[in-house]
Amino acid sequence: VPPSTRAEAHSAARRAAAQARAPRAVPAYRSRWQRAAIAAVIVLVVVGVGVIAVPRLAWNAFNLEAMSLARAGERERAFRYEKIALDLAQRAAGPESLPVAVCANNLGKLLLDAGQYTLAEPPFERALAIREKLLRANHPDVAQSLHNLAAAYVNEQRFEQARPLLERALQIQEVELGSESSEVAKTLNGLGLVEMSTGHFAAAQERHKRALAIREKVHDGDGSDIAETVANLGAVYLSQGRPADAVPLFERALQIWEKSLAADHPNIALCLDGLGTAYVGTGQFDRAEPLLKRALAIREHVYGAQHPAVAETVESLALLYRKQGEYALAAPLYDRLLGIEGSVQGENSPTFAALVASIAQFYREAGDPDRAAALAARAATIRANNAHQLSP
DSSP: OOHHHHHHHHTHHHHHHHHHHOOOOOOOOOOHHHHHHHHHHHHHHHTTOOGGGSOTTHHHHHHHHHHHHHHTTOHHHHHHHHHHHHHHHHHHHOTTSHHHHHHHHHHHHHHHHTTOHHHHHHHHHHHHHHHHHHSOTTOHHHHHHHHHHHHHHHHTTOHHHHHHHHHHHHHHHHHHTOTTSHHHHHHHHHHHHHHHHTTOHHHHHHHHHHHHHHHHHHOOTTSHHHHHHHHHHHHHHHHTTOHHHHHHHHHHHHHHHHHHSOTTOHHHHHHHHHHHHHHHHTTOHHHHHHHHHHHHHHHHHHHOTTOHHHHHHHHHHHHHHHHTTOHHHHHHHHHHHHHHHHHHHOTTSHHHHHHHHHHHHHHHHTTOHHHHHHHHHHHHHHHHHHHHHHOO
């Protein structure tokens, strides 16, 4: 397999995780009673009455405000309000109540959208445990919790743990909500990401195509749900080595999102990266470079310099320069990629060893045999250590 093809295949799991990370855009909303309830709680606390005296539904005012703040991009305030909502729900209804499940679920979503996937797991698990205890096994809210916990696993590249959760969620939703519901489409989308990340590209394509058919039939609003699935289908085609088929899909998704989202929204970066990578695959290098640079700038701004989404675009940009023979430009990007992935995956993981070996091949191409040999030796050492740990 040509080295450049291996490099493209290596990013399939990372691209799937980026697809799952991208938050959805929903118009902000705050009702008059919601603001009034929040003000009343603040007054009660300030004058010393304490949250015990708060009306039983006050938790939901804070919960709704947190979701509104999140949709407006005010993540830190949203997180603070949701933690208040969770505390109020526990006091008003008890620690194992459905209001607590709602707040825990939403707290998990805020953490997920902020890229804190491991921290999102406990609130998602708590919401699921409460719902499974208090609701029937096939309740749609149980399916929602299964889907959300699976999303955390997908972002951590724990695809085999995500799969049974999504399959169970889909089974519930098809029976309870109908086979063409928006929730079914959402779960099909998640399953498509899992299938793509585990190399089952035909199955991934089937899942995304079914999700797209549902969303095109039942969607309302600005079309963001359609853009999400179109972009995911484009990612499948990229992973299959079909960049020409991916180009119109990413172009369509980008056109939708640029009309409805802020210019620095993570979904925009996701599309820019996918489209730029597709242009690289079709040899349209001049069109690819500005898109990938813009995607990198957005992701660094949103996620910080050491995030997996940043690594994805760093790798895409490095591949562009590699294919152009611009090894001096590609080399620092590959070195940066090693740094990010070493901190994210751990420098002793088998996946990291594969990345090190692939970058060693780049340095052989670039005419730097010493650097190539050092990286190859490093990859061999990691693999030997892992083999030793697995041996009885």
